[in-house]
Amino acid sequence: MPIEEMKIQDAFRITPSPLSDNRGRFFEAWRIGELTELTGQPFTVRQVNFSVSRRNTLRGIHGTMLPPGQAKLVTCVRGAALDVVVDLRVGSPTFGMFDTTLQEADSGIGVYLADGLGHAFLALTEDTCMNYLCSEEYVPGTMVDIQALDPEIGIPWNGSEPYIRSEKDAAAPSLSQAVALGLLPTYQEAVASYGDSYANRPAR
Structure with missing residues (x-):
């Protein structure tokens, strides 16, 4: 289950290693211990969301104000999507940059994005279903739209x-x-929300 940091700091791509036999396939999507070690951030799931989209539907870019923040682990569970992470943290070394991942349900690929990062995707098939594991419950009025x-x-x-x-x-x-309207989180706010373990994460 390789986990690699993306072009965006604090965003990670998780690529499962499936095991196949006459019944079909099995894979581990992710493990909390390995994910926490690499990201330096404990990930506790407090809300689970699903979206179902028609082909050519474009959702996002969506982020969350800090506080409360909302880290996410996003996977495609039906169909396919072009998944995008954008760094919305003002002052971040990768501010304004993006990285893309082709997410197909059969691949099991997942994308983890920390507090302060934005997410968007384009549905490439009819009835594309995306699953979001969220670290915080949604608070009305705290979404950031770009x-x-x-x-x-x-x-x-x-x-x-x-x-x-x-x-x-x-x-x-x-x-x-x-930026001019002061809608975006700062890199300092985001790092402060990650916890003490963030400073001790493995060097890359």
Whole structure:
């Protein structure tokens, strides 16, 4: 079960190693001990969400204010999606950068993103279902929305426009506008929320 840090600091890609036989396949999706050791952050699941999307649906970019924050472990459990993590932490070494992961249900690949990071995805198949394990319960009014089509970020969605989007996502501010409005968490706030073990995580 290799876990690798992505281009975004504090985002990790988990790639299970399936075992196959005449019945089908089995794999471990993740282990709390290994994930905590690598991220330096204990991950306690306090809420589980599912989204079901039509093909060409674009959701995000969504983040959470600090506090309360909300780390996530996201997997595709049906269909396929282009999954994207964006660093929304002002002052972070990777602020404004993104990384992509092709998530297909058969692969079992998961993406972990820490407090302060943003998440978005494009559904590549009909009836795409995404599973979100969340470290905190959702608090109304604390979601951060950023424009997924912001040219400043420059995510290559490569889908068929116009995308299927919510009105809220379509009207979301650009990254620069969010900075000017003071909507984004800072890197210092995010690191402070990670706990003492973060400073002692393995060097990369």
